Amino acid sequence: MIRKGKGKIIKDAVHGDIFIEKKFFDLIETKEFQRLRRINQLSVANLIFPSAEHTRFSHSIGTFHIMKKIIEHFKEEFNFINISINEREEDLALAVALLHDIGHGPFSHSFERILNRSHEQWTKEIILNTEGNINRVLKENFDENFPMDLVELISKRYLVRSKNIWKSNKKDINLFFIISSLISSQLDADRLDYLVRDSFSTGVKFGNIDLSRIITSMSLTEYKDDIYICIAEKNVPDIEEYLIARYQMYQSVYYHDNKCEMENVIEKIFRRIEELMDKGVFNYPLPREILSIFNKDKLSLDEYIDLDDSTLFYVFKVLRNGEDFILKTLCNVILNREKFKRLQIMDNSQTYVDNFKEDFKIILKKYNLKIDDLKNQYFWIEENVRTVIYNTQKENIWVLRNNGTLQDISTFSPVTRFKRSKDIYFFNIDILLSLIQQERGKCSMKVELEDLINKYNGEG
Numbered sequence: 001m002i003r004k005g006k007g008k009i010i011k012d013a014v015h016g017d018i019f020i021e022k023k024f025f026d027l028i029e030t031k032e033f034q035r036l037r038r039i040n041q042l043s044v045a046n047l048i049f050p051s052a053e054h055t056r057f058s059h060s061i062g063t064f065h066i067m068k069k070i071i072e073h074f075k076e077e078f079n080f081i082n083i084s085i086n087e088r089e090e091d092l093a094l095a096v097a098l099l100h101d102i103g104h105g106p107f108s109h110s111f112e113r114i115l116n117r118s119h120e121q122w123t124k125e126i127i128l129n130t131e132g133n134i135n136r137v138l139k140e141n142f143d144e145n146f147p148m149d150l151v152e153l154i155s156k157r158y159l160v161r162s163k164n165i166w167k168s169n170k171k172d173i174n175l176f177f178i179i180s181s182l183i184s185s186q187l188d189a190d191r192l193d194y195l196v197r198d199s200f201s202t203g204v205k206f207g208n209i210d211l212s213r214i215i216t217s218m219s220l221t222e223y224k225d226d227i228y229i230c231i232a233e234k235n236v237p238d239i240e241e242y243l244i245a246r247y248q249m250y251q252s253v254y255y256h257d258n259k260c261e262m263e264n265v266i267e268k269i270f271r272r273i274e275e276l277m278d279k280g281v282f283n284y285p286l287p288r289e290i291l292s293i294f295n296k297d298k299l300s301l302d303e304y305i306d307l308d309d310s311t312l313f314y315v316f317k318v319l320r321n322g323e324d325f326i327l328k329t330l331c332n333v334i335l336n337r338e339k340f341k342r343l344q345i346m347d348n349s350q351t352y353v354d355n356f357k358e359d360f361k362i363i364l365k366k367y368n369l370k371i372d373d374l375k376n377q378y379f380w381i382e383e384n385v386r387t388v389i390y391n392t393q394k395e396n397i398w399v400l401r402n403n404g405t406l407q408d409i410s411t412f413s414p415v416t417r418f419k420r421s422k423d424i425y426f427f428n429i430d431i432l433l434s435l436i437q438q439e440r441g442k443c444s445m446k447v448e449l450e451d452l453i454n455k456y457n458g459e460g
Contacts, residue, residue: 067097
């Protein structure tokens with residue numbers, strides 16, 4: 001880390017030197033932001049891609065850097081239509097880029113489902129917490145209203161679908177819309193950083209896009225009394241390349257079968273803890289902030305900020321050494337990669353899947369296991385993974401056509417219409433066999449299940 005005037009230069013593996021002014025660096029130095037060093041950017045993807053050890057910390061700084069580049073580019077665009085962005089508006093854009101992931105919990109989106117609360121909600125609470133360091137620094141380095149304006153931006157980001165458009169009144173434009181769009185849309189600073197960073201760290205080359213060209217392809221245009229963020233028609237191939245790269249990263253990394261499996265396992269671990277607590281038979285020495293998740297009292301903000309990946313790994317180690325076989329087995333999936341068995345049922349033909357499930361249930365019934373809903377069983381994982389290259393229900397990517405009209409990119413680009421859906425199935429035979437009382441029954445059931453799997457894999 002190098003000092004430079006009223007700020008510091010951070011060496012980043014993806015973007016090189018990143019200069020951060022002191023007023024923003026003070027935010028990085030807070031307890032809340034430093035916590036992001038201990039939260040992996042890609043959840044459990046490092047169990048599949050060993051070099052994917054980068055964190056929410058480095059991604060947040062990278063997003064800040066890209067936002068700075070986008071703002072510099074748009075300053076020139078504003079000049080073309082006689083508009084200027086003032087220093088406070090620029091600071092808001094950079095602060096929301098830096099803090100956009102401040103509310104992420106351990107293992108990212110898996111933990112959101114466990115808590116049934118989004119990281120965006122935690123982000124807003126952290127920013128508005130008058131007893132927290134983030135709120136204090138924002139008020140000291142900017143102004144008293146800065147935290148609330150940031151939350152307003154985040155709220156518009158997730159609740160207001162402005163379609164990258166705001167009413168044109170050149171002397172009084174609400175720049176919140178453009179700032180919101182630049183941090184959360186289908187083409188924004190957040191996505192641009194995680195695409196190149198995740199690609200770099202996993203070794204998957206799909207995300208190796210030309211950032212500078214994409215940024216310079218963005219422009220502002222007046223159209224029918226409104227102002228739009230758009231791209232020129234000549235730059236459509238660059239945006240298509242970006243969309244394809246993002247789609248391939250979802251297929252290869254974000255929705256990798258084993259990543260989905262392990263994230264499901266984490267959710268099952270917490271469901272098992274809750275089940276044992278409800279039965280009054282849970283007596284593991286877990287941290288206070290973990291126990292608060294299951295108590296009637298709401299998990300406090302201070303407790304949430306104490307949570308990171310290391311907390312959950314500690315929990316998994318404690319549970320692995322306990323008496324409950326299901327918890328032991330599930331935790332070893334995460335700690336030792338003792339994975340579930342992947343079921344590949346005749347190319348996931350729905351007919352074969354349904355037949356497999358019926359035959360599977362017949363075997364279970366034979367051993368006095370009557371199970372109607374496989375999805376809720378600890379030995380079974382089933383998930384539908386759907387990937388679209390461009391979501392027409394979200395913010396538009398507008399294209400200024402050569403004939404002067406403005407159109408959504410999906411209306412004429414065939415690339416944007418591609419989508420894929422797949423079902424993935426895993427099961428753990430050890431957890432299933434633990435439900436059988438007699439050892440002889442376990443042996444014969446194992447043989448029958450292996451024969452069934454071979455049959456539907458096309459091997460029998």
